[in-house]
Amino acid sequence: MREKLTEWGYLAAWRGVRLMPERSAAAMFRRFADRAWAKDGRSVRQLRRNLARVVDGEPDEELVRDALRSYARYWMEAFRLPSMSREALARNFEMNGYEPVAERAAEGKGSVVALPHSGNWDFAGAWVPQIAGNPLTTVAERLKPEGVFRRFVEYRESLGMTIVPASGGERNPQTLLGEALDAGHVVALVADRDLGRSGVEVKFFDEATTFPSGPALLAIRNNVPLFTAHIHYESDRAVCRITGPVDTGTGRLRERVASTTQAMADAFAEGIRAHPADWHMLQRFWAADFEPPPPAEPLDATEA
Template sequence: MFSIHDVKNYVKNTSEFLVFRIIGFFVRILPVSGVLLLGNCIGYLCALLFKFRKMEVESHLTIAFPEKGSDWKNKISLRSYKHLAREALLFLRSPQLDENCLRKNVVIEGLEVLEESMRQGSGVMIVSGHLGNWEMGVAALAARGIPVDVVVQSQRNPFIDECLLDLRRRMGIGVITSKQGPYAVLKSLRNGRVTAWLGDQSPGKRSVVVDFLGVPSNTPKGCALLALRSGAPLFFASSIAISNSESRYRLELQKISVPRKQNVAEAVEQLTQAHAKLLGLAIRRNPDQYLWHHRRWKNRDR
């Protein structure tokens, strides 16, 4: 027997999924230039309509860039809305990209070092952040024959969640959901695969406090802990859009030195600080491509 709450949730989820599929249909028939234009328009409208969220974005920019003025923060805030909308739409049409297109449109720096690390046989861990188009970066690795799994959080809407998982699988990307836990990650690494994470959420208790953009920040420690336990090499990755008129990206891979002879807690903090620092540097170079919309510092005063 379904409750009224269940019925309301079903109607809400179904309605959202219908809108999602309609948008997906249009972005698949539009040229890239049309998708980018549509993304700019959607981003601008969201910034205009959701003023409270835009104020929250600017408050996050104030935390990270206290030296910047209001005009700069307003400009970066608007650009970040447009960037997020553009890249979300491009992700929806990404299964249409074949391997040759991904090889052409995504330049990878550090691929040789990654491939050398993979030959060690213990898998490789990649940590990134909500910067640029992280989905396109992972797809570019898969297009080059790199066996890669992404660790993802489940979406609230189960219909949209399954659709997003299917999009990734169609691009040759394996998926590990957060519900599967660390054992699925360790299994992936034992099979010699690459596992990719986003390590800039605000995780609450499952965290270590490190410096991020000049602010003491709760940062997930799971990636660092599993790298130490598995012995897998750890890389930081940033996938940056290098054109606002084309779907072109630069994926930078940087190997992080993993401490071996050290207290585990200290080593976890050192590794977490290392990838947080690299992410912070990448954000400062491309502030308009970071997801300032999520509440990165919601636990900073706890």
Template sequence: MASSSSCSGDCGKNGGTAFTSCLSPCPPGRLPSSLSATSAHSVSVNSKPASNQDAFTVAGYRAASLFAKLTPGPIAHASAFALSGPLAIAMRPKRLMVERHLRRINPGLSGFALRQATQEAFQSYARYYLETFRLSTLSRRQIDDGFQIEGFEHIERAVAAGKGTVLALPHLGGWEWSGRWLVDQGYGLTAVVEKLANDDLFEWFLEMRTRVGFDIIPLDDGAGLKVNEALRGNKIVSLLCDRDIVRDGERAGVQVQFFGEQTTVPAGPAFFALRTGAALIPLATYFTKRVDGHSTVVRPPIPVSRQGSLREDVARITQLLTTEIELLIRRAPEQWHLFQPNWPSDPGYQGMNTSFNV
């Protein structure tokens, strides 16, 4: 299979840049452009003077976080759901894109059922941010009470093998809840986050994730080497794998068939599993109807072996992983937080030059 990935034979060279091109960051350090004043075009690892707009954005997120932390769970959840309705109305282009993605998964979806599923997608995304704000304030018992996990033995075996674990995730449900649960069990979690042009906001999110117990790797030129070191130290590293990154106007992923159309997805999970011997495990965490309720599904490890060139093996394994990710998304497509063009046939795909989720 042809690959546009930059993860070719030179990925292992020193310097970290080639490693970094294989990464897909988790969203905690990345904010939805339509919900904040942060520019959707800015991806910066350099400091810059804070503007009044930046300060307003940080203040807004701090206020939302404070509300989520101080409000009882049921009321906070009801507030998030109430907010999702006006957001769905105001964000018409995003709403139409969500409808398009939902119909891609279920072509028979239409009318009221489609509108309802679309609204549930916005509710799910609002809940994701609500839980992100509350996560560090909850006790271990609160995390555990509504949490169910299927297939945890796959993670246990991977950790016992001592070669590191790559958890490959879609942008779905509440993955951070399962991350916090892993931390509480003593396993820990390392996550890659993309840096923001708004340095103060990035530092605030970084501090919040650190309080949860996550080890954070900012996405910069040294990130790939740090991920490599974490895996060789037998750590668990989470990498999102259902949406390609656009950096400097180019997509760095590999070509796969994904829900019936060819597109690109990140090469990172397959690449690092191949280079380090780490287990490559698909995982998704779903919201349940219970307040603070979650159900995590851990799939068996993807077979990782060298059969051809590194480029060919990355492409082959990434396709196997993408097929597994499809199955996980199909379980609850209304919880898939994909609000942007993701396939060449999607309106706006060619001109998209940001890796924001929303």
């Protein structure tokens, strides 16, 4: 029953928020963000720890509050996107650096574009097929409950994206994505969270973590360029900048995947450092956050 209630909650938000005037919806989600900031729950405290790595020190509370407001803005826009016109999409989203991707798409050649959880990545996913007119394929994390996963797939398909489940599908995701590249699709991958903690170890803001190997592996195996993108918010729009392609190197596959993934992480860090409030990372992220604390030192008898 709880899973059904969760699904109904998402469905109600998708239907209800888009019916509200935009200013009212924005104000409501801003209040949600400020309330979460004031409560300072576990996710907010984790966000603060993550931002401390980005800014190399304790983040000021204005940055933490702004980061929560940015995250709330993403959800407000996500609930409203299915009813947004092409004109409104073009007005609310600015794309920069897309030309080399577009040129390849015009020739029927695919490209991989990797990006972190910053700004509104669904805007980019909608802009490519609706405004640029290029087919886009992406991967969807299999959420629980299953009904919510299906709703998210339907939501992104309604924006013009082709969705490949990250797990539980009938065929291997890498195979399906390779076929999409062969068909000239833009394959967009949000790639700063390694959900299985089994990816490629990288240095990210001078500290160890792991990134998924998928973008590098896909680009190398299919001999296509890997571009990176970063999205941030300005007052009236989301802005995306595409850079690259990343040098995928030569030699052994394992070494190429490792160096390419590190280069991708470095590109992500540059964008996040410039716009830290728009990085939506409220989960544990760095390797040290997953390690148990060291055992306490035994008490010296002379100090007892």
